[in-house]
Each structure stands twice: as structure tokens, then as C-alpha cells.
Amino acid sequence: MTIDNGQLTVIVGFFLGIGAFLIACDLFRVSFLKTSKTIKNLSKRQKKKTGTLEIWMRDLTVWMSKLVKINEYKRIQLVSDLQTANMDITPKLHIAKAVIKTVPLGLLTIPTLYVFPLIAPLIIVTALFFYFREVKSVQTKIGAKREAIEFDLSRLVATIDKTLEHNRDVLTILEDYKKSAALELKHELEITVSDMRASNYESALTRLEARVGSTMLSDVTRGLIGVPRGDETRLYWSSLSVKFADIQRQMLKQKAQKVPGKVKKLSLCLLVCFMLTYLVIITVEVMSKMGVIFGG
Numbered sequence: 444m445t446i447d448n449g450q451l452t453v454i455v456g457f458f459l460g461i462g463a464f465l466i467a468c469d470l471f472r473v474s475f476l477k478t479s480k481t482i483k484n485l486s487k488r489q490k491k492k493t494g495t496l497e498i499w500m501r502d503l504t505v506w507m508s509k510l511v512k513i514n515e516y517k518r519i520q521l522v523s524d525l526q527t528a529n530m531d532i533t534p535k536l537h538i539a540k541a542v543i544k545t546v547p548l549g550l551l552t553i554p555t556l557y558v559f560p561l562i563a564p565l566i567i568v569t570a571l572f573f574y575f576r577e578v579k580s581v582q583t584k585i586g587a588k589r590e591a592i593e594f595d596l597s598r599l600v601a602t603i604d605k606t607l608e609h610n611r612d613v614l615t616i617l618e619d620y621k622k623s624a625a626l627e628l629k630h631e632l633e634i635t636v637s638d639m640r641a642s643n644y645e646s647a648l649t650r651l652e653a654r655v656g657s658t659m660l661s662d663v664t665r666g667l668i669g670v671p672r673g674d675e676t677r678l679y680w681s682s683l684s685v686k687f688a689d690i691q692r693q694m695l696k697q698k699a700q701k702v703p704g705k706v707k708k709l710s711l712c713l714l715v716c717f718m719l720t721y722l723v724i725i726t727v728e729v730m731s732k733m734g735v736i737f738g739g
Contacts, residue, residue: 500543507539521581527654528584529630541577545570585656591627593659594694597687599628600663604680613648613667614639631655644671659687 513521513534521534530537549570552563599620606616614636621632631651638647648664662683669676 504536504539504543507543508533508535511535511538511542513538524581524585527656528581528588530581530584537581538578541574544577545574548573588627589655589657590694591625592631592655593657594691595625595628596659596663597684597691599624600680600684600687603663603667604677604684607670607677607680611670613644613670644668659690 518534521537525532525534525537532540549567552566552570555563555566602620603616606619610616617632617636617639621629621636624632631654634654635647635651638650641647645668648667652661652664666676666679666683669679
């Protein structure tokens with residue numbers, strides 16, 4: 444069996460590419476896939492085994508983050524947003540992750556320019572849309588977290604209103620409530636309780652208000668700050684309990700109103716799937732009949 448020049452060029456290029464890749468991995472100190480997977484799977488926070496693609500994406504994101512440049516103001520703001528959203532990554536890693544996720548879509552413009560150039564701008568716009576959506580995902584998570592906390596505040600205020608009749612210890616009230624609180628509010632209360640033990644109550648509650656950034660929570664912290672001072676807050680908590688109960692009912696109505704829209708979208712997708720199924724069946728049958736006719 445003889446090998447012509449074209450085949451030899453392909454083989455040499457293939458092995459040169461592998462060699463260049465291995466040299467680049469060594470220069471940039473990229474760990475072996477087996478090592479990365481073992482370390483990741485041994486992590487205490489890891490609940491499931493990490494896939495090969497996820498390992499490659501993570502290593503590539505870490506490498507890309509070294510090339511990302513962020514001004515100091517944006518970095519500080521992004522650090523605060525990531526902490527509020529409970530995302531344990533650096534601002535550069537967050538930006539790099541958004542870039543890595545959108546680059547494959549952007550690379551589709553290269554073959555598209557040769558096959559169908561008119562659709563290339565649409566792909567570029569779509570890639571930019573996905574990039575900015577990924578970057579803004581922090582604000583989306585913060586909004587969802589704030590909404591979940593505000594939904595649970597009605598129950599917290601009602602509990603405080605009843606408990607203050609026989610107990611005015613704010614730390615004990617928050618400790619008891621966090622056992623049955625929703626996940627988002629429970630996390631914030633755990634931080635606040637630890638902060639209250641390490642510092643004074645007013646500072647800890649003020650930091651809670653600043654972390655969440657909710658006007659409803661501001662009303663709650665304002666009332667809690669007045670309790671240790673000896674202020675008469677019975678009427679305040681009663682009116683706040685009624686107000687928050689109304690807000691909770693409105694939030695439930697809004698969630699109920701969104702359900703029909705989601706059902707309609709799912710029904711439309713199901714209809715499209717049925718139509719595609721029938722279209723494929725009809726096309727196959729027509730092509731088979733035409734094959735019989737022309738073949739005969």
C-alpha cells in the first residue's frame with residue numbers, strides 16, 4: 444500500500460497539531476484531564492461526577508479569564524452582585540464563561556459566509572444576544588432571589604408580630620424562624636444571625652438590608668432595629684403584617700396568570716411536533732411510492 448503526497452501531508456499535519464497542542468498545554472500549565480476530573484469529583488460540594496466536556500470547558504474558562512480585562516468600578520460592582528447571587532466565582536471567570544459559551548455560535552459565521560452569507564449577520568447578532576444574556580444572568584438570579592425572599596417575608600412578619608407579645612429578643616426570633624424559612628431567606632438569616640453575634644444588632648440588620656436590596660426587607664429591618672431600643676412597635680408590625688399579606692396575594696395572582704401562557708407555549712410545541720411527525724411520515728410514503736412508480 445503506497446501513500447501519496449496528499450495523504451502524507453494530512454498525517455504529518457495531524458501529528459504536528461497534536462504536538463503543538465501538548466506543548467501549548469504544558470506552557471499554559473493545563474492539568475491532565477484525568478487529574479482535573481479526579482480533583483473535581485473529590486470535592487465535598489460535588490454531588491455528581493463531572494463529565495469530560497465540563498472539565499474541558501472549566502479549564503478553558505480558567506485560561507480565558509486570564510485574558511479578560513475589567514475596570515475597577517465594574518469589578519467591584521460585579522463582585523457585589525456575584526456575592527448577592529451566591530455565585531462563588533470571580534468577575535473575570537464570569538465574563539470568561541459567557542465568552543466560552545457564545546464563541547462556538549459565533550464561529551458558525553465562518554462556514555455560513557461561504558454557504559449562505561445573508562444569514563451570517565443574524566448569527567452574529569444571536570451570539571451577541573446570548574453573550575449579554577449570560578453576563579446579565581447575575582442580575583436575573585438576584586431578582587429571582589429577591590422575589591423569593593419577599594414572598595416569605597409575610598410569614599416572617601406575622602411570626603414577629605405574634606412573638607413580640609412574650610419575647611423581644613430579636614436574635615432568638617430570627618434563630619427560631621430560620622429553621623422553617625425558605626431556602627433564600629434562610630441563607631440570609633444564617634449570615635445575619637452570625638453577624639449579630641459577632642457585632643451589634645443594628646449593624647448586622649443594616650448589612651442584611653444592603654445585601655438583599657429590597658424595600659420590603661428594609662421595612663422589616665427598620666422595625667427590628669427599633670425592638671432592642673424599647674420602641675413600641677406593636678401597631679407597626681400589625682399594619683406591616685396586613686400589608687405584606689396583601690402583597691403576597693398579589694404575587695400569587697401574578698404567578699397564576701403566568702401559568703396559562705406557559706401551557707399555551709407547551710401546547711404549541713406539542714402541536715409542532717405532531718405536525719413534523721406527520722410530515723415526515725407523508726414524505727417517506729410519497730418518496731417510496733414515487734420510487735415504485737419510476738422504478739417500475
